[in-house]
Amino acid sequence: MTAVGERAETASNPPAIAVEDVTKSYGHFTAVDGLSFAVERGSTVGLFGPNGAGKTTLLRMMAGLARPTRGTITVDGVELAPDDYATYRTIGVVTHETMLYDDLTARENLRFHADLHGVDDPADRCASVLDTVGLSRRGSDRPAAFSHGLRKRLSLARALLHDPEVLLLDEPYTGLDQHSAADLEAVLDGFDDRTVVLTTHDLERGVARCDRGLVVDRGRLEADLALGDAASFAEAYRRTIGVDSEREPRGDPAR
Numbered sequence: 001m002t003a004v005g006e007r008a009e010t011a012s013n014p015p016a017i018a019v020e021d022v023t024k025s026y027g028h029f030t031a032v033d034g035l036s037f038a039v040e041r042g043s044t045v046g047l048f049g050p051n052g053a054g055k056t057t058l059l060r061m062m063a064g065l066a067r068p069t070r071g072t073i074t075v076d077g078v079e080l081a082p083d084d085y086a087t088y089r090t091i092g093v094v095t096h097e098t099m100l101y102d103d104l105t106a107r108e109n110l111r112f113h114a115d116l117h118g119v120d121d122p123a124d125r126c127a128s129v130l131d132t133v134g135l136s137r138r139g140s141d142r143p144a145a146f147s148h149g150l151r152k153r154l155s156l157a158r159a160l161l162h163d164p165e166v167l168l169l170d171e172p173y174t175g176l177d178q179h180s181a182a183d184l185e186a187v188l189d190g191f192d193d194r195t196v197v198l199t200t201h202d203l204e205r206g207v208a209r210c211d212r213g214l215v216v217d218r219g220r221l222e223a224d225l226a227l228g229d230a231a232s233f234a235e236a237y238r239r240t241i242g243v244d245s246e247r248e249p250r251g252d253p254a255r
């Protein structure tokens with residue numbers, strides 16, 4: 001595995017997230033196979049890899065939405081445990097399933113989560129995050145009537161509600177038009193001092209956004225690369241994953 005830019009973390013200064021020897025098995029199938037890495041506070045880390053590599057499974061475990069079969073995940077030095085709401089409160093997550101209630105309006109969806117997380121000034125906070133994702137005028141509409149992109153925006157608003165220290169995003173750019181993608185970039189720009197982990201097949205956007213790229217394949221960590229130059233990352237990705245076009249990411253800037 002290639003390792004670049006690792007920083008030693010101490011017990012008094014734990015990484016934002018530490019994944020240690022994490023495995024997830026479904027019956028005899030191993031989706032994530034003994035992964036270990038640490039995510040520095042304030043950094044943005046991209047999980048790259050072909051379909052079925054284990055990225056979503058890993059992200060879901062980091063969010064506490066699935067439990068590792070083996071290994072540990074700590075957030076700010078605290079091991080994730082099923083009923084540790086204080087730790088979950090520091091994490092915001094946007095997954096493929098937008099986790100929205102179709103029978104509630106957009107505003108009611110947010111209010112429900114605000115109350116669940118004990119958010120201060122919930123009405124103001126809901127209005128503020130609706131504004132952040134450009135949905136101020138859609139607060140009274142139900143997400144059932146929203147397009148995929150609008151549902152994703154609302155899901156992002158829900159993830160931001162409790163002002164988390166860590167944001168976990170599964171394929172954040174998929175299904176967003178250019179305007180929505182630009183809005184997402186602005187939200188992430190505003191999140192600069194906090195920690196973001198995202199999965200993406202959009203190599204160009206991912207490389208531009210992330211400080212570091214982890215390449216996952218068949219559940220294993222194959223490369224850990226500092227990012228900067230999209231073309232050299234694309235080349236390193238291709239060296240790691242191979243040149244089979246069906247396993248190539250979209251938005252490859254080197255093509």
Ligand SMILES: Nc1ncnc2c1ncn2[C@@H]1O[C@H](COP(=O)(O)OP(=O)(O)OP(=O)(O)O)[C@@H](O)[C@H]1O
Binds near residue numbers: 026029050054
């Ligand atoms: N609940 C489950 N039961 C059985 N197998 C599963 C389950 N969830 C995921 N898998 C399998 O684990 C593997 C990794 O899936 P995962 O969704 O994590 O990959 P991914 O890298 O996110 O892929 P993609 O880029 O296509 O979203 C796949 O082979 C998938 O079929």
